[in-house]
Every structure is written in structure tokens, then in C-alpha cells.
Amino acid sequence: MQNAELGEVIVEFVRNGTxxxxxxxxxxxxxEVSAMGPALEPxxxxxxxxxxxxxxLATRR
Structure with a gap:
């Protein structure tokens, strides 16, 4: 995925139940970062x- 602010970002989704x-x-x-939430709102x-x-990334600069 290409993000206007960040450049190239790889996004992966893993579903586990709900x-x-x-x-x-x-x-x-x-x-790399991750976030979890409801499967109905990916x-x-x-x-x-x-x-x-x-x-x-802002904290690294």
C-alpha cells in the first residue's frame, strides 16, 4: 500500500474469531506496529x- 505521508507500507490482516x-x-x-479490533471493521x-x-516513526526522528 502506498501512503502519501509515509511512502510504502505493508499491511497484513489476521482474523481470529470475532x-x-x-x-x-x-x-x-x-x-512494525499492530492493532486489534472487531473483525467487522477491518x-x-x-x-x-x-x-x-x-x-x-515520529518518535524515531
Missing amino acids: YVKCNAVHTATGV RAVERVAIAKLKRA
Whole structure:
């Protein structure tokens, strides 16, 4: 996935029952974060993971 602010980000979803885990990896730095939430709202969980990734990258700079 290409993000306008971050560049290339790999996003992975793993469903476990009623929950989904979203992993987001920034390809340029290798920083990885994850977020969990309801399986019925995977895009919302993805937004949380991307927001966490932005915060993680901001603390590294």
C-alpha cells in the first residue's frame, strides 16, 4: 500500500474469531506496529495501525 505521508507500507490482516489483527510495516525503516479490533471493521483497525505507525516513526526522528 502506498501512503502519501509515509511512502510504502505493508499491511497484513489476521482474523481470529470475532477479532482482526492488523500489522503495518514501514518498508523504508522496518518499523512494525499492530492493532486489534472487531473483525467487522477491518478498515477502522487499519486506520488505527497506520496512526500508530506514524507515531512510532515520529518518535524515531
